[in-house]
Amino acid sequence: MTDQILTLKEVAEYLKLAEKTAYKLAAEGKLPGFKVGGSWRFKAVDIERWIEEQKKRAE
Template identity: 65%
Template sequence: MQSEIMTIKEVAEYLKINEKTAYRLASEGKIPGFKVGGSWRFRHSDIDDWIDKEAKSAGRGGKI
């Protein structure tokens, strides 16, 4: 069963990006996440919604 909450490592794997890139994007508020005790956490459904939004804006010349 897939967990609804992902760590920085899991979200990086899911997005197929480097962990440092995921951390930077989260710190800059470019991907939806929240901190728990100083560690980033991401709701899987929020990441999926963000992917959908980014895919739509990319068709209009948007950039992450």
């Protein structure tokens, strides 16, 4: 992934989560994102970094 901006739906699909779960994680600050006009957006590079952090925690 490049330094693109993803929607909540795209992040949910990428992580294979329900949109509701992705929304909850973002709202709780557990998934790195930001709001634009009330809609969640995510930088792809931040999601990749978050995945790597999750993998390290699981070790």
